Amino acid sequence: MKTKNLIALEGNQAIALAMKQINPDVVAAYPITPQTEIVQVFSEYVANGEVHTEFVTVESEHSALSACIGASAAGARTMTATSSQGLALMWEMLYIASGARLPIVMTVVNRALSSPINIHCDHSDAMGARDSGWVQLWSETAQEAYDNLIQAIRIAESVNLPVMVNMDGFITSHAEEVIEPLDDEEVKHFVGEYRPLRSLLDIEHPFTVGPLALQDSYFEFKRSQAEAYKRVIPVLKRVADEFSKITGRKYDLFETYNLDDAEIGLVVLNSTAGTAKEVIDVLRGEGKKVGLLKPRLFRPLPVEELREALSKLKVIGVMDRADTFGGFGGPLFTDIRSILYDVPNRPIVTDYIYGLGGRDVTTEQIFKVFENLENIYNTGKVESLVSYVGVRE
Amino acid sequence: MVDIKTYDNDQIPAWCPGCGNFSILKSLKQALAELDIPPDRVLMVSGIGQAAKAPHYFRCNLFNGLHGRDISVAVGAKIANHNLIVIAESGDGNTYGEGGNHFIHNIRRNVNIKVFVHNNQIYGLTKGQASPTSDLGMKTKVQIDGVLSPPFNPIAVAIALNASFVARSFSGEPEHLVAMMKSAITHKGFALLDILQPCVTFNRINTFKWYKDRVYKLDDSYDPTDRISAFEKALEWGDRIPIGVIYVNNRPTYEEQLSQLKDSPLFKIPITGIDYSDILKEFR
Numbered sequence: 001m002k003t004k005n006l007i008a009l010e011g012n013q014a015i016a017l018a019m020k021q022i023n024p025d026v027v028a029a030y031p032i033t034p035q036t037e038i039v040q041v042f043s044e045y046v047a048n049g050e051v052h053t054e055f056v057t058v059e060s061e062h063s064a065l066s067a068c069i070g071a072s073a074a075g076a077r078t079m080t081a082t083s084s085q086g087l088a089l090m091w092e093m094l095y096i097a098s099g100a101r102l103p104i105v106m107t108v109v110n111r112a113l114s115s116p117i118n119i120h121c122d123h124s125d126a127m128g129a130r131d132s133g134w135v136q137l138w139s140e141t142a143q144e145a146y147d148n149l150i151q152a153i154r155i156a157e158s159v160n161l162p163v164m165v166n167m168d169g170f171i172t173s174h175a176e177e178v179i180e181p182l183d184d185e186e187v188k189h190f191v192g193e194y195r196p197l198r199s200l201l202d203i204e205h206p207f208t209v210g211p212l213a214l215q216d217s218y219f220e221f222k223r224s225q226a227e228a229y230k231r232v233i234p235v236l237k238r239v240a241d242e243f244s245k246i247t248g249r250k251y252d253l254f255e256t257y258n259l260d261d262a263e264i265g266l267v268v269l270n271s272t273a274g275t276a277k278e279v280i281d282v283l284r285g286e287g288k289k290v291g292l293l294k295p296r297l298f299r300p301l302p303v304e305e306l307r308e309a310l311s312k313l314k315v316i317g318v319m320d321r322a323d324t325f326g327g328f329g330g331p332l333f334t335d336i337r338s339i340l341y342d343v344p345n346r347p348i349v350t351d352y353i354y355g356l357g358g359r360d361v362t363t364e365q366i367f368k369v370f371e372n373l374e375n376i377y378n379t380g381k382v383e384s385l386v387s388y389v390g391v392r393e
Numbered sequence: 394m395v396d397i398k399t400y401d402n403d404q405i406p407a408w409c410p411g412c413g414n415f416s417i418l419k420s421l422k423q424a425l426a427e428l429d430i431p432p433d434r435v436l437m438v439s440g441i442g443q444a445a446k447a448p449h450y451f452r453c454n455l456f457n458g459l460h461g462r463d464i465s466v467a468v469g470a471k472i473a474n475h476n477l478i479v480i481a482e483s484g485d486g487n488t489y490g491e492g493g494n495h496f497i498h499n500i501r502r503n504v505n506i507k508v509f510v511h512n513n514q515i516y517g518l519t520k521g522q523a524s525p526t527s528d529l530g531m532k533t534k535v536q537i538d539g540v541l542s543p544p545f546n547p548i549a550v551a552i553a554l555n556a557s558f559v560a561r562s563f564s565g566e567p568e569h570l571v572a573m574m575k576s577a578i579t580h581k582g583f584a585l586l587d588i589l590q591p592c593v594t595f596n597r598i599n600t601f602k603w604y605k606d607r608v609y610k611l612d613d614s615y616d617p618t619d620r621i622s623a624f625e626k627a628l629e630w631g632d633r634i635p636i637g638v639i640y641v642n643n644r645p646t647y648e649e650q651l652s653q654l655k656d657s658p659l660f661k662i663p664i665t666g667i668d669y670s671d672i673l674k675e676f677r
Contacts, residue, residue: 030491031516031519031522031535032519033518033519036519036520036522039535040522040534040535043534043535043536043537044534044537046537047537047538057522057523057535057536059490059491059493059525060460060461060490060491085441085459085460114458114459115457115458116457117441117457
């Protein structure tokens with residue numbers, strides 16, 4: 001067994017390192033807090049000749065993703081990164097990328113949306129892009145973000161769909177963490193050479209991207225696009241298997257923690273899952289049957305697998321770091337609750353909206369969530385299906 | 394009487410010591426005080442950037458929106474209430490980069506708003522990347538081999554679009570700056586004031602001294618209504634940089650051309666009790 005190569009990196013630096021090792025053909029990006037460092041560190045790799053990437057600095061995120069779309073359609077392995085308003089400004093291009101089936105890979109350093117302006121973490125940016133046809137991977141730590149990004153290349157290019165890799169702004173992007181990167185050669189071998197099905201620069205086989213499709217054909221395009229997402233789950237599992245063979249790190253559609261014999265479960269994305277694990281350890285020490293499910297793949301939603309994993313629980317608390325204003329709880333909650341609708345003796349599912357705009361998420365808050373869930377477990381009564389945690393009211 | 398303190402609030406500016414923004418902030422308060430304009434008549438609109446923080450430090454109406462979009466918001470507010478003095482205040486990245494499209498088309502539209510651009514030739518808020526006005530070849534942490542695209546020339550672009558008022562000043566010449574701000578505010582029509590400003594932290598080339606050694610004031614012999622000489626002045630950059638009112642074109646404002654705005658601001662026009670029977674006749 002070879003010695004572990006451990007280094008201390010901030011989440012953003014880990015992402016930039018993964019990008020260097022992937023060595024994409026084109027990166028087009030625009031700076032936005034807290035993503036800026038990714039682009040900045042990557043630009044050094046470009047300047048030092050450590051990558052062969054064409055690096056394009058543009059005047060907005062709309063232009064950044066537009067340039068990526070052009071590059072990807074022309075057959076280039078293409079990556080970018082953004083946050084918050086940057087992702088919001090990319091919105092109309094997100095649908096072009098997925099509709100045109102372009103395997104662009106983007107890191108989203110999750111940050112709250114204006115107004116009022118805020119630069120800190122929540123998930124409203126990525127959740128706003130939930131239905132845009134991008135595959136969404138989520139990452140608890142810098143290590144997971146690094147690993148996800150490398151695997152995202154393989155997933156995107158296998159199913160011809162764009163993939164976004166999410167990690168929490170500042171909490172993960174700016175915190176230094178010991179990570180174990182792969183060797184450059186290992187990554188090069190793992191991602192392989194990109195061979196697009198067709199490309200704009202293939203003059204022997206000209207083709208058109210995105211032409212007018214009206215009532216007679218648009219629906220068929222969208223129907224076939226919907227079919228493509230079914231391939232993501234088997235591909236993700238295959239890629240994760242291969243990845244674990246070289247790293248020993250196992251990835252799946254989601255991670256479970258003390259869930260097998262649990263009666264009360266928590267479902268939460270990204271870094272808060274780490275905080276929740278601490279709480280679960282304490283509660284387990286008190287003999288309480290509590291567990292966690294942390295989704296890794298959120299789009300497409302692994303419906304069958306989530307149902308299987310969650311259906312035996314009695315009470316489930318979903319923690320959402322985004323609200324759906326005027327809707328029925330957070331986006332993760334509505335999905336989880338809906339998945340369990342057909343389950344006999346289905347668990348009670350409640351929602352806790354937390355941490356908006358970077359509000360600190362403490363173990364105390366998560367203890368309170370479990371306390372609330374335990375009350376529901378004991379009494380069968382739900383006072384509020386959707387509640388807010390850690391906010392002054 | 395309005396004085397400079399009228400516009401003070403309790404916020405402490407989050408800028409680096411020595412930043413050119415301080416002098417711009419003070420100059421605008423001074424200009425508004427000298428024009429005796431009370432804060433309730435002023436709306437400051439800003440986007441995102443170090444410059445776009447400026448309105449936070451004013452006691453007046455304020456709308457802080459998205460990167461590059463302040464001019465559009467300012468136009469909307471001015472059309473709804475043309476009694477307001479509307480100042481869009483942001484930086485070069487915001488106004489000439491991401492907001493470039495709005496900059497171009499609102500110059501054409503000629504809404505009577507004031508656009509004050511803190512131009513430090515760098516992205517300060519995101520810590521030192523090249524902006525649209527960074528000089529060719531300037532090296533930054535992202536543009537490590539130097540900027541490849543020639544800079545955006547806001548003065549030339551504005552003159553090409555027949556802007557109503559185009560001026561340039563320098564944060565290191567506060568008296569001049571106050572005078573330019575007053576001229577822009579009192580001018581009837583879209584007014585661009587490009588304000589050269591050192592970024593003491595991230596731009597080590599275009600420093601206070603760099604600007605100080607180069608700027609010179611246009612004197613009375615210069616005729617800002619002559620478009621051809623205005624173009625000549627707009628293209629002067631390098632060893633000598635002209636500051637002053639570079640171009641004036643007194644053309645009708647957008648608001649003046651809208652008959653519904655003649656009598657009163659839009660927000661005061663009642664939407665009930667309107668006799669539309671004549672219009673309905675057409676459809677009978």
